[in-house]
């Protein structure tokens with residue numbers, strides 16, 4: 344389980360908080376009203392052409408690196424001519440985000456988060472709600488009033504249902520789409536994609552922004568490591584290797600959640616108006632819908648997707664001493680298997696183990712009655728020589744934590760994922776090689792470097808073979824196909840989704 348319980352926060356609140364935070368830090372130069380026209384890389388860096396939309400002034404900005412977090416219609420992705428593979432889901436949606444104390448009375452029936460009104464959807468906070476009115480593609484949403492849109496959703500398949508709306512916070516449209524970019528970086532590795540520019544999914548499951556934050560965290564610490572000079576070329580290569588498979592899995596999963604709702608009209612098949620009736624048919628329909636949702640309840644309970652994702656990349660040292668623990672979309676299986684996020688737990692003095700991690704790498708070292716881990720100072724020495732910031736955390740007689748963490752030594756990365764684990768270290772060279780792989784210094788020669796670990800890391804040949812196999816798998820960037828998509832399309836420079844906003848074109 345995570346250290347903090349997960350929280351639900353409206354994007355409207357989250358983004359305002361993030362904006363304020365960004366304005367307060369000297370590390371960020373926030374410029375609203377500037378539009379990126381195009382971005383290019385040379386062999387040495389990046390040149391971006393941007394326009395101040397208020398006065399029309401265009402300037403060129405140069406930098407070493409750039410990360411395109413410019414949303415689904417990303418100019419960065421289009422400038423780089425990176426194909427986006429996937430397709431739209433039928434229809435488009437008129438969304439209204441509003442406050443209503445009147446509607447808040449619904450919570451007396453039990454607090455809810457999502458309310459599906461056979462065909463439409465309502466999301467509810469205490470007194471703040473969002474309605475999603477699904478429309479056919481040819482509908483003209485400008486002819487639908489904001490209040491009318493809310494009433495139509497609340498009425499579901501019946502007449503529009505009126506409530507007193509105190510304040511409309513947002514009115515907008517979105518076109519659901521499932522797609523993943525085929526590459527996450529430019530050919531020379533100076534420009535990267537993150538967030539919706541790299542992947543798009545439908546809102547079911549709530550994966551979009553969560554994945555975007557995951558991307559930002561992953562590319563963020565890796566760029567820092569490269570700029571600070573203690574990482575090799577494999578570090579940035581691992582970004583796509585780690586984050587793209589997560590996107591492929593989650594985007595497909597969001598479609599599976601959507602299909603669960605889409606199946607309801609089939610269950611009702613012609614008897615929708617009997618759903619509320621006190622008849623045998625009404626009871627049978629309600630039972631079938633109940634069973635359908637009980638059997639397909641992954642939308643907000645797929646903990647394997649939300650917490651259990653594991654990375655395989657050139658900077659993860661594979662564990663060849665046992666079988667990888669099973670993974671399913673629905674279950675969270677706590678493990679320190681390399682590439683996973685280690686489990687949170689409280690130590691004997693009630694300290695959360697995560698709170699002991701350093702800002703960069705952390706070697707978590709469990710010591711029992713007998714010290715079985717060997718010469719762990721080899722790690723400190725190797726890190727010092729290589730200039731890698733490493734915190735060494737020694738935990739004595741923490742038997743419960745040791746059992747859950749599965750190994751005496753666990754090397755944790757700055758983003759909290761496991762780089763390597765083992766029970767012992769007996770050679771100085773092993774520490775050096777593990778760290779070299781963990782910071783991507785053996786990008787080109789990973790086989791050699793891992794082979795050299797034979798003595799201490801485990802049966803080295805398998806380690807090397809596995810690392811090689813993983814590299815091959817990752818470089819095989821096949822176009823992604825998603826079951827929910829209306830049709831499959833690969834788009835590049837000419838990316839055009841129906842109903843794009845003017846700013847996106």
Ligand SMILES: Cc1cc2nc3c(=O)[nH]c(=O)nc-3n(C[C@H](O)[C@H](O)[C@H](O)COP(=O)(O)OP(=O)(O)OC[C@H]3O[C@@H](n4cnc5c(N)ncnc54)[C@H](O)[C@@H]3O)c2cc1C
Pocket residue numbers: 354377378379380412413414415417418438517537538539540546548549550551552553554555846847
């Ligand atoms: C109805 C709905 C419900 C959702 N619910 C959830 C949820 O519950 N959980 C979740 O995790 N995610 C959810 N999402 C997804 C989430 O909103 C997105 O994944 C997230 O906003 C993507 O963030 P981003 O920064 O990558 O892109 P965006 O939010 O699209 O931001 C891109 C930014 O770049 C700017 N920009 C674009 N082009 C240019 C240009 N040429 N020059 C300068 N600036 C430019 C845009 O103005 C914008 O500010 C939902 C989405 C929708 C539509």
